[in-house]
Amino acid sequence: MAITRPHHVIILSILLFASISAFAALVGGWTPIKDLQNNHHVAEIADYAVSEYDRRSGAKLKLVKVVRGESQVVAGTNYRLVLKVTDGSKTQDYQAVVWEKPWEHFKNLTSFTLLH
Ligand SMILES: *[C@@H]1O[C@H](CO)[C@@H](O)[C@H](O)[C@H]1NC(C)=O
Numbered sequence: 001m002a003i004t005r006p007h008h009v010i011i012l013s014i015l016l017f018a019s020i021s022a023f024a025a026l027v028g029g030w031t032p033i034k035d036l037q038n039n040h041h042v043a044e045i046a047d048y049a050v051s052e053y054d055r056r057s058g059a060k061l062k063l064v065k066v067v068r069g070e071s072q073v074v075a076g077t078n079y080r081l082v083l084k085v086t087d088g089s090k091t092q093d094y095q096a097v098v099w100e101k102p103w104e105h106f107k108n109l110t111s112f113t114l115l116h
Helices: 006-026 040-057
Strands: 030-032 062-074 076-086 091-101 106-114
Touching: 040 062, 040 076, 040 091, 040 106, 062 091
Parallel strands: none
Antiparallel strands: 030 062, 062 076, 076 091, 091 106
């Protein structure tokens, strides 16, 4: 078979290496989420982040708005969102990271930290 000839193997190796590099650049980079205010899925992720934080901590924060958002392709997608939330008296910004694997219906709040 032609494919076993040495120079074909070299070309294949180069192509494979180039694809892996391109894939590595795609996976792992944080990309800003476009059209944030009209993105229903991001709204869902944001609601989940705040309610999950409240459930774990006993706080009673409510989402005011998603200020900023980026996503990262991993085994699934990481969402890094800046959320404006209120406890009823003061309004503050938090950064939430949610990891989602949609095909497993899996979501987890990885971090939820106050921004100053
Ligand atoms: C979800 O994330 C938290 C915080 O990083 C971690 O402690 C917990 O083990 C994770 N749960 C699952 C099911 O991955």
